[in-house]
Amino acid sequence: xTAVPVxxxxxxxxxxxxxxxxxxxxxxxxxxxxxxPGQFAMVHCFGRGEIPxxxxxxxxxxxxxxxxxxxxxxxxxxxxxxxxxxxxxxGPYGTGWELERAYGRDVLVVAGGIGLAPLRPLVLRALAExxxxxxxxxxxxxxTPDDLIGRKEWEFWRSAYTGVTVDRPDVHWHxxxxxxxxxxxxxxxxxxxxxxxxxxxxxxxxxxxxxxxxRGVPRARIRVSLERNMRCATGHCGHCQLGPLLLCRDxxxxxxxxxxxxxxxxxx
Amino acid sequence: MTxxxxxxxxxxxxxxxxxxxxxxxxxxxxxxxxxVRDGAIVLAELSSAAELPYGWGVxxxxxxxxxxxxxxxxxxxxxxGPQSWKNCLHPQRERLWSADRAPDGEVTFTEEEAAxxxxxxxxxxxxxxxxxxxxxxxLTGGRHADTGYGRRRRGALLIAAECxxxxxxxxxxxxxxxxxxxxGYDLALTEVVDEDGHRFFARAGSEAGRRLLDRIPxxxxxxxxxxxxxxxxxxxxDRMGRSLPPVDxxxxxxxxxxxxxxxxxxxxxxxxxxxxMVCPTCFCTTTEEVTDLTGDHSExxxxxxxxxxxxxxxxxxxxxxxxxxxxxxxxLTHKLSTWYDQFGGSGCVGCGRCITWCPAxxxxxxxxxxxxxxxxxxxxxxxxxxxxxxxxxWTETER
Numbered sequence: 001x002t003a004v005p006v007x008x009x010x011x012x013x014x015x016x017x018x019x020x021x022x023x024x025x026x027x028x029x030x031x032x033x034x035x036x037p038g039q040f041a042m043v044h045c046f047g048r049g050e051i052p053x054x055x056x057x058x059x060x061x062x063x064x065x066x067x068x069x070x071x072x073x074x075x076x077x078x079x080x081x082x083x084x085x086x087x088x089x090x091g092p093y094g095t096g097w098e099l100e101r102a103y104g105r106d107v108l109v110v111a112g113g114i115g116l117a118p119l120r121p122l123v124l125r126a127l128a129e130x131x132x133x134x135x136x137x138x139x140x141x142x143x144t145p146d147d148l149i150g151r152k153e154w155e156f157w158r159s160a161y162t163g164v165t166v167d168r169p170d171v172h173w174h175x176x177x178x179x180x181x182x183x184x185x186x187x188x189x190x191x192x193x194x195x196x197x198x199x200x201x202x203x204x205x206x207x208x209x210x211x212x213x214x215r216g217v218p219r220a221r222i223r224v225s226l227e228r229n230m231r232c233a234t235g236h237c238g239h240c241q242l243g244p245l246l247l248c249r250d251x252x253x254x255x256x257x258x259x260x261x262x263x264x265x266x267x268x
Numbered sequence: 269m270t271x272x273x274x275x276x277x278x279x280x281x282x283x284x285x286x287x288x289x290x291x292x293x294x295x296x297x298x299x300x301x302x303x304v305r306d307g308a309i310v311l312a313e314l315s316s317a318a319e320l321p322y323g324w325g326v327x328x329x330x331x332x333x334x335x336x337x338x339x340x341x342x343x344x345x346x347x348x349g350p351q352s353w354k355n356c357l358h359p360q361r362e363r364l365w366s367a368d369r370a371p372d373g374e375v376t377f378t379e380e381e382a383a384x385x386x387x388x389x390x391x392x393x394x395x396x397x398x399x400x401x402x403x404x405x406x407l408t409g410g411r412h413a414d415t416g417y418g419r420r421r422r423g424a425l426l427i428a429a430e431c432x433x434x435x436x437x438x439x440x441x442x443x444x445x446x447x448x449x450x451x452g453y454d455l456a457l458t459e460v461v462d463e464d465g466h467r468f469f470a471r472a473g474s475e476a477g478r479r480l481l482d483r484i485p486x487x488x489x490x491x492x493x494x495x496x497x498x499x500x501x502x503x504x505x506d507r508m509g510r511s512l513p514p515v516d517x518x519x520x521x522x523x524x525x526x527x528x529x530x531x532x533x534x535x536x537x538x539x540x541x542x543x544x545m546v547c548p549t550c551f552c553t554t555t556e557e558v559t560d561l562t563g564d565h566s567e568x569x570x571x572x573x574x575x576x577x578x579x580x581x582x583x584x585x586x587x588x589x590x591x592x593x594x595x596x597x598x599x600l601t602h603k604l605s606t607w608y609d610q611f612g613g614s615g616c617v618g619c620g621r622c623i624t625w626c627p628a629x630x631x632x633x634x635x636x637x638x639x640x641x642x643x644x645x646x647x648x649x650x651x652x653x654x655x656x657x658x659x660x661x662w663t664e665t666e667r
Contacts, residue, residue: 003412004365004377005367046367046375047557047559049556049557050555071584072584085373086369086373227583228581228583229581229583231554231573235412236407237552237554237570237573238551238552238553239573241598241602241610243601243606244605249410265525266594267588267591267593268589268598
């Protein structure tokens with residue numbers, strides 16, 4: 001490992017759910033190289049450590065956003081960051097969604113829980129260039145209504161077909177209930193001419209990718225973002241291996257054709 | 269092994285070897301080489317060539333290592349010990365950077381700029397020369413380079429000792445190598461002890477090696493010494509204690525993910541990680557954040573890690589590889605198969621350390637042979653069965 005984190009200031013902090021926060025960041029001095037949607041940064045919380053987090057917003061000013069769910073010491077520290085605090089970022093690392101490969105085609109985005117965060121810049125880019133893409137669909141699933149992130153933004157995504165479902169509804173929920181793959185029947189896409197972009201818990205990714213392939217989307221056009229333990233992000237620590245892949249280098253976004261057989265092996 | 273016109277050769281006696289260490293030290297180099305300590309031949313800083321393990325050999329077996337006297341008084345009569353050169357080039361602990369927080373909340377990150385020793389490694393076995401080349405590819409051959417490793421490696425002078433005494437756990441030939449130093453050295457020595465005396469046939473492998481040879485007392489290589497040296501190295505090729513099955517290991521391991529043998533080895537494996545610590549190519553590391561009492565100074569440290577550790581694959585739901593079966597499979601499959609995909613070659617050089625230092629005596633060559641036998645026995649219809657198996661194994665109940 002070599003790169004040293006670059007200081008970034010927290011310029012806004014927006015709670016998304018009870019355990020998830022979106023931090024908007026601006027470089028204190030120098031900015032990192034441009035990120036493309038799907039890539040990630042190593043985010044350093046002072047005195048706690050570093051974790052890999054995908055970019056959930058990429059702005060021309062060098063401003064970035066990370067959506068972090070508090071599940072460990074570092075992510076808890078980041079979620080507790082206050083406006084004005086300085087955190088360190090290294091990156092960009094890894095592969096992007098490569099939305100441009102879907103030029104002229106239908107775009108299908110399927111997100112589970114916080115998996116929507118890394119897909120957000122892709123959705124915004126696809127909607128910003130309606131002439132470049134066919135129909136845009138965004139399907140979102142979460143465990144409960146309280147686990148849905150980015151709800152305020154959905155109304156701006158009206159030009160896309162947006163479907164939302166939860167596993168366990170509460171009394172205020174009048175929408176769909178069940179797994180996110182149930183929404184595929186209502187989405188508007190031509191399977192053979194569609195590019196799909198999927199992020200969420202691994203079982204959800206597997207189920208979604210299989211269903212999409214079953215419906216006729218070619219495996220190589222199903223792009224999924226995978227998660228593994230990462231310490232260095234530079235291909236040297238060995239933690240993020242998935243069979244032949246180093247996910248910090250060959251991922252996190254990979255084609256379903258690359259990983260379908262790997263993800264069917266238990267504990268690989 | 270071919271002799272080219274350009275190859276500079278010489279013969280050194282023991283005084284020449286003494287002078288070699290003296291010259292290297294006077295150049296400000298830290299000379300690391302084998303020496304006897306705590307009942308083993310370890311790699312440590314040498315202040316003189318007299319500290320080399322003259323008169324000691326080793327007796328090796330799975331889970332067994334003993335020093336034994338060797339009557340001819342040779343310095344390089346041993347095979348791989350518990351350490352490898354990665355202990356110097358890719359150290360167990362290394363500070364990567366520091367972070368300081370000022371009273372106003374500003375944070376400064378400072379890259380580590382530790383003084384890098386200028387190493388000279390004396391007595392690098394050909395298997396370990398290959399291991400260094402493997403780590404070079406892993407740590408400096410990709411999109412990002414490990415600068416600390418690169419700094420230490422660029423400054424290191426490699427003096428190989430060709431192998432004339434392979435151990436019972438050695439299998440470099442079947443791992444694609446051999447007892448001769450072919451490339452990647454500055455100077456290669458072959459020890460010769462016979463009625464004509466105790467001497468070292470030396471070949472320069474680089475300009476630095478040629479210059480070094482010029483500065484130490486030597487005589488021109490005589491044919492008898494050269495022939496004896498080359499013959500004993502050739503003979504070592506046929507005296508390997510063990511061997512990997514002569515099959516496409518990359519394909520074998522790639523097709524053996526469902527093998528029953530993994531359950532068998534998991535019953536013996538303690539998942540202690542010794543094999544990964546002694547392996548000269550295992551490179552995995554983790555990081556630690558260390559703070560001082562003020563709480564405003566924080567340091568990022570890197571240390572060796574092992575794929576046998578439960579935390580290695582930890583995600584917030586728990587480890588990806590929780591069973592011993594899956595962790596041993598990860599190690600062996602990575603070493604012999606997926607290493608090709610990741611770094612363009614095998615991760616095993618056949619040094620035998622993982623066999624010698626396994627407290628349970630697990631033998632990589634025996635495990636691979638068993639996997640091969642199982643693969644042969646089940647290869648009929650293997651692929652169709654695996655494909656069907658794969659789709660059934662996971663269901664949505666995990667969610």
